[in-house]
Amino acid sequence: MATRRTTKPPKNTPPAPVVCSPCDGSGMVAATVRVGRKRRPVGQQDGICLNCLGSGTAPDA
Template sequence: MAPRRTTAKPPKNAPPAPVVCSPCDGSGMVAATVRVGRKRRPVGQQDGLCLNCLGTGTGTDPNA
């Protein structure tokens, strides 16, 4: 008799890929406008933590 061949088969149920957060595009940081003065004029932007994903970069699945 010929010896049996054993080959590794890929798993049938692979875990789904993580969903990228849409407001920060996966970076975890968003730009926040800085306003100064009595009339609150914008002077620039600073980085802030994304409140949708809390800095992880992976969003929640809206269909789940």
């Protein structure tokens, strides 16, 4: 009698980390730069995400 070929059970993989919503997992957020007396916007500057502190994963997960 021939041996039966069985499939291996799937390995337990750890769950994927939850992505931070303000920075979408990049760790960087854009902040508008304002200048002048009337505080007009002139551009954007990248900064570290204060929600996840640059890690890109949600802090409450």
